[in-house]
Amino acid sequence: MNMRFETLTVHAGQEPDPLTGAVTVPVYQTSTYRQDGIGRPRGYEYSRTGNPTRAALEKALAALEGAEYGLAFASGVAATTAVVMSLLKPGDRVVAVEDLYGGTYRLLERYVRPWGVAVDYVPATDTDRWIESLRQPTRLVWLESPTNPLLQLADIAAVSSAAHACGAWVAVDNTFASPALQRPLELGADLVVHSTTKYLGGHSDLIGGAVVTRDRVLYERIRHYQNAAGAVPGPWDCWLLLRGLRTLSVRMRAHCENARAIAEWLSRHPNVERVYYPGLPDHPQRDLVQRQMSAPGGMVSFDLRGGLEAVEHMVSRLQVFILGESLGGVESLVCYPPKMTHAVFAPSERRRRGLGDGLVRLSVGIEHVEDLIADLEQALNLKSSTTKGTHP
Numbered sequence: 001m002n003m004r005f006e007t008l009t010v011h012a013g014q015e016p017d018p019l020t021g022a023v024t025v026p027v028y029q030t031s032t033y034r035q036d037g038i039g040r041p042r043g044y045e046y047s048r049t050g051n052p053t054r055a056a057l058e059k060a061l062a063a064l065e066g067a068e069y070g071l072a073f074a075s076g077v078a079a080t081t082a083v084v085m086s087l088l089k090p091g092d093r094v095v096a097v098e099d100l101y102g103g104t105y106r107l108l109e110r111y112v113r114p115w116g117v118a119v120d121y122v123p124a125t126d127t128d129r130w131i132e133s134l135r136q137p138t139r140l141v142w143l144e145s146p147t148n149p150l151l152q153l154a155d156i157a158a159v160s161s162a163a164h165a166c167g168a169w170v171a172v173d174n175t176f177a178s179p180a181l182q183r184p185l186e187l188g189a190d191l192v193v194h195s196t197t198k199y200l201g202g203h204s205d206l207i208g209g210a211v212v213t214r215d216r217v218l219y220e221r222i223r224h225y226q227n228a229a230g231a232v233p234g235p236w237d238c239w240l241l242l243r244g245l246r247t248l249s250v251r252m253r254a255h256c257e258n259a260r261a262i263a264e265w266l267s268r269h270p271n272v273e274r275v276y277y278p279g280l281p282d283h284p285q286r287d288l289v290q291r292q293m294s295a296p297g298g299m300v301s302f303d304l305r306g307g308l309e310a311v312e313h314m315v316s317r318l319q320v321f322i323l324g325e326s327l328g329g330v331e332s333l334v335c336y337p338p339k340m341t342h343a344v345f346a347p348s349e350r351r352r353r354g355l356g357d358g359l360v361r362l363s364v365g366i367e368h369v370e371d372l373i374a375d376l377e378q379a380l381n382l383k384s385s386t387t388k389g390t391h392p
Contacts, residue, residue, distance in 0.1 A: 006249040074208065083193060102344045127154075140168060156292060160189055172191070174192045182292060206240045301361045302359075320372060321376070335363070
């Protein structure tokens, strides 16, 4: 049966247990498995190599992205590392999106570049620059779309076409969108990477990552690395993620509705200099948003007038939004990228990439939107921001 996305989130990889009829996948909390004889396992030998709970999760992840193969990892960074280490060798070249997660930048600059791999960056929105850059020999293109934290979009189809013309693979970090809003493989990408900690898990109670693909050769290379390096999730985290996937579709609708309302409200606030949200009517990539995504997502970033001092005052007053890293949970989070998720960038490099001192990133949860706006409204009252020690 050809199931729609909402049905897949509930059923893909999560068939009732054939032994007991249980409607949830069992947690196979075991490290090893009895074999029927030497060289005669019953499908599993050791849980670093394979585990039935993880296998169910990997099947579900592949189905949601429209892929053939899925691999689960211990974290999003572990998934990213597996792609890089599996596909690159000294002398190769990577072209990555300029506005990207600080952890990916750290991996590329501190470990991949010293390994002898050339690393270049291109602005997400500049398709002509991508095409020009990919006229040079390239092994891997690394995209985020929407990007972290400025929520820019890359034209995945156009970049993939240019990359394939020069023989490069394209990997898309789809964490900010999730497969509920965007399916990069259908736009021409070769690999999709996730921090499953975020929207896929959805409850801030696990750490995980994933790689999915339709290409068996890529799958086998990355799977071999997964087993050799051992950065795999435990069965309990896999089970939590399977449970989170079942509500992905309905959660994403709530995230998007709330984020759109908050972005529109922030765009009218006098203390907000600029709002970054793909769903705003005046977003410069509005046509691409509508062509590439089914909805603009649950992340909102904005520049607050007054820089760091104003941000510190705001976060000290918030009562519903929680100051913390990560994103994609049911609760609303506020993050200050310059000193949190993107602290690895030197100040000059942050400014060059457009990450100003007043940049705030919101992961908009599924609380009542009027409570969220009321919380922001009282926190953005900056009248006392220049008077130290008087914050309530």
